[in-house]
Amino acid sequence: MRILVAVLGLMVSLVACADSQGPAKYQEGKHYVVLDNPVRTANPNKIEVTEVFWYGCGHCFHFEPLVKSWKEKQADDVAFVRSPAMWNKTMELHARAFYTAKALGVLETLHDPIFDAMNVRKQRLANEAEIAELFVANGVDADKFAKVFNSFGVTGKVRQADARARSYRVTGTPELVVDGKYRISASAAGSQQAMLEVADFLVEKIRAERAK
Template identity: 55%
Template sequence: MRLTLSMLMLLLSMAVGVQAQDSYKEGVHYQALKQPVPTQDPTKIEVTEVFWYGCGHCFSFEPMIQQWKKGLDSDVTFVHSPAIWNGPMEVHARAFYVAKALNMFDKIHQPLFNALNIDRKRLANEKSLGQFFADFGVDAETFKKTYNSFGVVSQVSQANARARSYGIQGTPEIVVDGKYRVSASLAGSQEKMLQVTNYLVNKIRQEKS
């Protein structure tokens, strides 16, 4: 019931937010990056969520972001980017890219959130994470090889550099088209984060047209 009510409140607040877009101001509800960060596909408006699997706020935001993604127009692309500022976060970032490399992101993503936030598992090293992936049919050798692969290590390094370029101060945060940063503390709530994001997407769409 709580999840259903949360989704209804999100849809209602977003509808109200459409009427209040003129009130969103730079430096108040969102921040412009001092230096724009290149996006993966310049032909699209890129919305990037910087997150951490062990973050309770990210865990509660996940159902909202999944619902929000369903309404995206074809000119908008959504990207997850793991935050990394300590050892366990790097391990979890590697898990994200291992799942991507093994084409099993959809199987791993929510269960990994659940393991850390509901089951209170730490999964803070390669061994424990390998056991987690084994529950999804990944043999130890495949996991070890992928976890330590050049591709995964490089993507983790790039994600770390990207978050630093964004000036991320916590998780979850959203960066719109490599130009604007949105957080719950700036927007006012997680629901309002998505309202401000919609506003910025439309702003960029108008600028591009």
């Protein structure tokens, strides 16, 4: 009888402990959206976190230092990816600038200057010539820029990014997509910092699922 009472007491204690933890801090449909059709990631062995952004977006500009700091703290199983959004021809030009810088191996050099040009100096970068001028000012050969900017490879990357953003069903920028399954916006999460906290929560969720 004493053993039965002890067992029942332990069960009650465990239930009370579980209840005290309450529901998950971040909830589907409230803090993040589950995509109806998951989007394939570049490396299935990594937990991919994709930032959908636009160089001309002031919110993206202010999010940049936060996301950079967050990226530096991630474990090796997390892959951070940037994917430009494009809803018009001008944004497509900026996406082309992103992939041109990446193809030339100067993305780390050009990423901040492009943001600064549009958000600090208020340059529109509305045509290839203006973008070329910025690249050349940052040490890129003009002929190499022109060749890569209009290359088949960059055009393919731009089209893939556009298709990816459509599949993510992004409604604005910046937004985060975790492992091609979960989409996070500042409006849903509560703030830009909260976006990263929700991303951390989802990364841990995926880790736990993969460990089973």
